[in-house]
Amino acid sequence: MTVEPNTAAELVRRIFDLQRAVRCLTVSDTRGIEAGVALQGVLRFVGEKESRATNLAERLGVSAPVLSRHIAELEELGLVHRRPDPDDGRAQLVALTNAGRAKLIEIEDRRVATLQGYLQEWSQCDVEETAKILHKLADSLTESARAKTLAGASAPTKR
Numbered sequence: 001m002t003v004e005p006n007t008a009a010e011l012v013r014r015i016f017d018l019q020r021a022v023r024c025l026t027v028s029d030t031r032g033i034e035a036g037v038a039l040q041g042v043l044r045f046v047g048e049k050e051s052r053a054t055n056l057a058e059r060l061g062v063s064a065p066v067l068s069r070h071i072a073e074l075e076e077l078g079l080v081h082r083r084p085d086p087d088d089g090r091a092q093l094v095a096l097t098n099a100g101r102a103k104l105i106e107i108e109d110r111r112v113a114t115l116q117g118y119l120q121e122w123s124q125c126d127v128e129e130t131a132k133i134l135h136k137l138a139d140s141l142t143e144s145a146r147a148k149t150l151a152g153a154s155a156p157t158k159r
Helices: 005-029 037-048 053-060 064-076 098-118 124-154
Strands: 080-085 088-096
Touching: 005 037, 005 098, 037 053, 037 064, 037 088, 037 098, 053 064, 053 088, 064 080, 088 098
Parallel strands: none
Antiparallel strands: 080 088
């Protein structure tokens, strides 16, 4: 099934609008929290499970040096710790500290409360349906990006 160009263009505009709105919400909601918006994103992914730094960089869509700087800042704040990967001594595993888990819970609770306040006019059904559609969109985009990356990695190089 093919999506018409005008429909795809409208979706791109709506996604852009949503990104801006979320960024504004996040920035205004996180004043006074020492971990900036980018660091909070890293903190959330690290909070899902202990991971190799290279895997985190890939999932976040950032370069290894950028992630390394973020991890160093979070480590300085006492929110994450690193340890050598037992399977590969050259690699490092990154995980939340107890303080990091507490900070992540604080940040997420604050965001949930803020969003609940902004969505007072929405029904529970509207919120559930929106969450379902956003999840489907994110999964589709992620899978398409992975497929493209894998196809590019396996493509023969020109000489």
